[in-house]
Amino acid sequence: MLKVQEIRELIKLVDQSCIDEFVYENEGSKIKMKKNTGTTVATIQTVPQVAAQAAPMIQPAAPVAVTAAAPVQEAAPTAAENTVASQTDTSNLHKITSPMVGTFYASPTPEADVYVKAGSVVSKDSIVCIVEAMKLFNEIEAEVNGEIVEILAKNGQLVEYGQPLFLVKPE
CATH class of the missing domain: 2.40.50.100 (RNA polymerase II/Efflux pump adaptor protein, barrel-sandwich hybrid domain)
Incomplete structure (x- = not known):
């Protein structure tokens, strides 16, 4: 799993680039970022390792506003x-x-x-x-x-x- 600082860096890079969507998957974790009309929203989804847990955990990151x-x-x-x-x-x-x-x-x-x-x-x-x-x-x-x-x-x-x-x- 990525560290918070690495996720912040990714958000910053996506925010400053011309790409509209970014997806990163690694070891059962998935980070998906989309730009929507001036904001970047990051969603982190962790696939549980135990089969007993059916629902994945979703942790939305705070939206990053794009300044003028x-x-x-x-x-x-x-x-x-x-x-x-x-x-x-x-x-x-x-x-x-x-x-x-x-x-x-x-x-x-x-x-x-x-x-x-x-x-x-x-x-x-x-x-x-x-x-x-x-x-x-x-x-x-x-x-x-x-x-x-x-x-x-x-x-x-x-x-x-x-x-x-x-x-x-x-x-």
Whole structure:
């Protein structure tokens, strides 16, 4: 069974993402979260281990209200990306995209220097960032040899699957 802090983290991630429904099952426990018009509601259902108990226990979590600031924060990077895309010819640039939903980190630790900056030269196996999902830190590689033209995500920003993170001018 997940700990309360892990469930809160899941609620936060679902709340900040564009997905409308999330289901997690493990060892007879089931967590189902749905977004409904501005709120996220989590339901935890535990399947009893003893056959004598016929009814499952249902423990609804407190609804998490989505503040008006959350959609504005999500919309701002999108508008910035559209502006940058219209100003820069991206047809010859390679996009390094996020392979998962998670949190973007530009450096291995808060105190360390960033992996890459605009103008940095990278090779295929160069680590350009970390995407953290469910407390797992996944190192993202450049995929191509070239020069970083632009960093499209901000440190600590929630990123979606397939979201462009970097623009690279291939060699």
